[in-house]
């Protein structure tokens with residue numbers, strides 16, 4: 001029976017019924033964090049380095065990457081702009097030359113701006129699309145052939161709860177994150193049977209340089225350290241959908257199931273917007 005065959009393939013490719021293989025030890029693992037110069041990505045990189053992983057750090061801010069890598073002999077610093085395909089490809093080649101493979105690629109790079117219909121800004125909107133979406137495509141182009149050839153190793157995409165459903169002030173940013181959520185789901189369908197792990201990472205509000213300028217009270221705000229711990233713990237457990245903090249993200253996950261009339265009423269009631 002094809003269905004039974006598929007189910008048993010899924011069971012054996014993962015550990016038990018987890019959606020991705022569990023990971024118990026990061027020592028020596030080859031991890032490429034793209035968007036590692038500040039905030040969530042920098043913390044994830046620091047925590048992986050502290051656990052003995054080999055970590056390649058990428059983003060535009062070379063100096064910030066050097067500071068994070070300092071004193072870690074297993075760190076590789078590969079500055080790049082995700083909107084520049086050639087830079088991403090060249091960095092991927094360097095990772096392969098140095099390590100002959102990749103165990104995990106984390107796409108964290110992103111840009112965020114508040115926007116509403118009455119202050120729509122085409123250049124800001126295009127920048128968010130270029131970094132958040134086209135940047136992810138550039139990274140996929142560089143790493144997918146590697147992961148597929150290896151038949152192991154995984155890719156994690158940091159989207160956002162803003163991608164679940166429309167939210168006030170998240171115009172365009174939310175749309176880019178919705179695109180990433182859909183992308184990660186499609187990637188899972190294609191990569192999981194081929195032996196590759198895929199992680200969809202949806203943080204709630206995290207205190208980072210990106211959110212520092214928010215003029216509103218951010219509900220259930222957590223630190224970048226806590227966000228990085230949640231991401232790493234979720235990957236270790238073999239989760240596909242890693243979302244946190246649950247007291248906030250579960251509320252939004254329930255809200256998205258409501259009929260639109262009720263959903264819009266609830267969001268207006270809660271945010272006043």
Ligand SMILES: NC(=O)c1ccc[n+]([C@@H]2O[C@H](COP(=O)([O-])OP(=O)(O)OC[C@H]3O[C@@H](n4cnc5c(N)ncnc54)[C@H](OP(=O)(O)O)[C@@H]3O)[C@@H](O)[C@H]2O)c1
Pocket residue numbers: 034035036037038039040041042058059060061062064080081082083108109110111112131135158159160161202203204205206207208209210211
């Ligand atoms: N903070 C939150 O509340 C929150 C919630 C949900 C999702 N997220 C997502 O989490 C990710 C990290 O955000 P964060 O809050 O940690 O913000 P952040 O501190 O501003 O970090 C953004 C990272 O992306 C990199 N980046 C931006 N543009 C880039 C480009 N063109 N090329 C290469 N790297 C680039 C930045 O490095 P350089 O500037 O050095 O290039 C930096 O390392 C983003 O995708 C964001 O959308 C954040």
